[in-house]
Amino acid sequence: MVNESAKKVRKKLLLFIFLGWVLLIIGDRLDELRVYQGAQIAMYTIALASIVLLTGYSGQVSLGNGAMMAVGGYAAALTLNNLQTPIWSAFMMAILVAALFGAFLGLAAARLSGPYLAGTTLALAVGLPAIANQFSFLGGEPGLLFDVGFPPERFGEEFTQYKWYFWIATFIALVSLFITSNILQSRFGRTWKAIRGNSLAAELSGIHSSQMKILAFTVSSGLAGLAGAVLAMTISLVAPGAYTLALSFALVTGAVLAGISSLPGVVLGGFILVAIPEIADALAASLGNQDKLNSYLPGLFVSVLLILSVIYTPNGPGENLRKHFHKKSAH
Template identity: 55%
Template structure:
């Protein structure tokens, strides 16, 4: 019954958002798609770090794998769009499973370093293999919206619809798996690995599973990001992994609903930065570096003062009052 209610909630909110997109201006629709994608990317970290207690600074690399494989299957095999998403998701998940096998043996700082190495190293591969087309990247398109949607149905609206439906499907899956047996297993692992092992949980296997699913989720997010933007090494570099971690920390790492909040902040930062940069006179040095400055300052302040996220802090504060 509970999960049935959840299903209706997801369908209902998807329909509302789809309807809303017809009413708001173009730029906001595009940003809406960005927010949905970031929320999915962040939830891949929430699943991994918040539930299974493993850290990954390299989920941007899984997004890159998803985007590139999706784009390649579209270019070379002419797969329909939806199937390219499936391919992107599963190939990233496969990479996650391979890495997760190694990662399950590693503790915090080692894992952080290894995944960071992946985030820095993987995008450089784009320049090494001609099939990946270097800095120019690959052309990956959604195609034009069906004509029977009418003239007023623009490409950005089409992006938003595709993105939203896919994100909501995946989010529903993630939400269900985190409240399933596996979710509880991961929580137990994070809380106390020894106790978890004593109660019959396979530590290694569960950790690898978490890594695999997290990578798959990131892979879908990457395919979607590649579709609305472009598939190239600059878009999927260390900056993306960094943004995901920032978003996850801002949203408190343990809550999937919070990933929306983190995603909104990630999309809002460049807007805010451009307003401030305009005040400061719009020099190239300021405009290109201000978003990074705001983001890293926000990240440091959050970690310093509310390491478990602002939402958690407010909840604690309320609990204390009562």
């Protein structure tokens, strides 16, 4: 039995390594803009994985993932700027601080049911980024620089900055998705699902539901914090303007679109989140590039997609396909 699952994990590890290798080759063949967008997709997959873990598995709604990302981003920037440590330590710090923050919040969250938790995290998403404006060591409105440095020289002259971002982001995304997928398939993932399904029955089977919920909140916040640090890397700074309410909304949209309890779906979600502004920009340009269109068309797309998917495929497109085939085979 133990051997069996160890074999599975090893297989998955090989798959992830293969995936990484494919991505590296693809990264070499794309132009700068696409490589940059690849880094963004990697960032979104991490953030979406944190929502899948929290909402899809443990059944807690958080609308504040943007705020958690901000915590991670600021933690990473403060570490890098003040301690001059290597970059990986900044990312570790982002996970650690965001997870601690999440654990603290989880203490309150575990006692809250749906609407209370949603409202509390929404309040956090509205207010937390704005708090950075008030404290000078957080850099105020312009924020803090976050510079991971140039790519190592041994990669050669051709190796661009964006490609370096892409490498780092992809590597981090692959590692964190690998770990997340293992967590979700472990005892913890099953326990979270049980709590989501019926918390009373789960408690009767000896599960400490509030402890497990806090744990879910902590792990999810750590992931979100990591995503926040990766986001900070791609734009070279952390500022309140990068972690808006709109980001939190976009993440929820991406997670719902991709199927809120499907981890592989997060890649699709990441693609969609990067594609939407692109499409909206193109459309705005063809409609005359007005200021209004540029700022509100992406939001319109995101919300229409969110509404349609929450009404018609609330459990993700995968679920609908499965149902469809189920019906077919039943007849």
